[in-house]
Amino acid sequence: MAVMKIQPPFLKEGDKVAIISPSYCIDEKLLIEAKEFLERWGLKVHIGKNASKRNGPFAGSDEERLSDLQEMTDDRDVKAVLCSRGGYGLSRIIDKADFSALNTSPKWYSGYSDITVLHMWLNEVCGIMSVHGDMPLNFNNTEKQSNNFNTLKKALFGEQISYEWKGDFYNARNVSGEVTGGNLSLIYSLTGTKADLSARGKILIIEDVREYYYHLDRMLISLKLSGKLEDLSALVIGGMTKIKDASVPWGKDVEKTILEIVNEFSYPVLFNFPAGHTADNRAFYIGKEAKIEFNDDRATLLYV
Numbered sequence: 001m002a003v004m005k006i007q008p009p010f011l012k013e014g015d016k017v018a019i020i021s022p023s024y025c026i027d028e029k030l031l032i033e034a035k036e037f038l039e040r041w042g043l044k045v046h047i048g049k050n051a052s053k054r055n056g057p058f059a060g061s062d063e064e065r066l067s068d069l070q071e072m073t074d075d076r077d078v079k080a081v082l083c084s085r086g087g088y089g090l091s092r093i094i095d096k097a098d099f100s101a102l103n104t105s106p107k108w109y110s111g112y113s114d115i116t117v118l119h120m121w122l123n124e125v126c127g128i129m130s131v132h133g134d135m136p137l138n139f140n141n142t143e144k145q146s147n148n149f150n151t152l153k154k155a156l157f158g159e160q161i162s163y164e165w166k167g168d169f170y171n172a173r174n175v176s177g178e179v180t181g182g183n184l185s186l187i188y189s190l191t192g193t194k195a196d197l198s199a200r201g202k203i204l205i206i207e208d209v210r211e212y213y214y215h216l217d218r219m220l221i222s223l224k225l226s227g228k229l230e231d232l233s234a235l236v237i238g239g240m241t242k243i244k245d246a247s248v249p250w251g252k253d254v255e256k257t258i259l260e261i262v263n264e265f266s267y268p269v270l271f272n273f274p275a276g277h278t279a280d281n282r283a284f285y286i287g288k289e290a291k292i293e294f295n296d297d298r299a300t301l302l303y304v
Helices: 028-039 062-074 113-127 146-157 183-191 213-225 253-261
Strands: 018-019 045-047 078-083 108-112 130-132 164-168 175-183 203-209 234-242 284-285 288-295 298-303
Touching: 018 028, 018 062, 028 045, 045 234, 062 078, 108 113, 113 130, 113 175, 113 183, 113 284, 130 146, 146 284, 175 183, 175 234, 175 284, 183 213, 213 253, 213 298, 234 253
Parallel strands: 018 045, 018 078, 078 108, 108 130, 175 203, 203 234
Antiparallel strands: 130 284, 164 298, 175 288, 288 298
């Protein structure tokens, strides 16, 4: 039985939130546009002092990125921290961050992709819920669906969110469990760390982008060998985007690759969940109890 996670207070109009860049760099123009975007939600927005810096591909040095993460974590007036973009970099600093302030003043953190490292740390180490959702990098990207940002706002402000979608479903039956997951490559990278995935009895949602088929297979086989795929409540697959062949063709698509790995298990396996590196990337809670219900060719995930 999973230990109940701490749910931070939901946002309300007038709250202060922060944008930081704990991974790759981002243009200052996009940060300013994101600030204006969030201000239209009635929020007061602070941009981290290092958020637009550049050090190679990173948004400043490890020390600068950590400084912003620590400052916004310690600031009791900041009610949510939005990560500007993914890329890579959180793994380099996550173990140096002190999240003890969250014991008395929990807050929301949001993002996806490389931000999976932060989600897993918050959930597995700190016992705090977070929001897997689109980021300031995309707030004015017309290729992204409005649902991305509508559901992010609803999640942060505590409005009811649920998702109905069509896809290929296997072992379909109604289930419930705490939601966990995020980017598969980052979950895999945390194996053996404090933030190692604990998935027993949980709804595991995974997504990835620009991986090779055999990399996808290897990561899932590793999770299986370590027992992490044995006792799930359900396995939910979001966007598996631009998965590539190596020089030797893999010969199977994503769906068949995954099904061959988990075919001995009886829990539901659901494809085409609307989240990940896709145009339709809806926000969902990590660390919160949910249920999945089926109706003919559709599935619904709703939080309880």
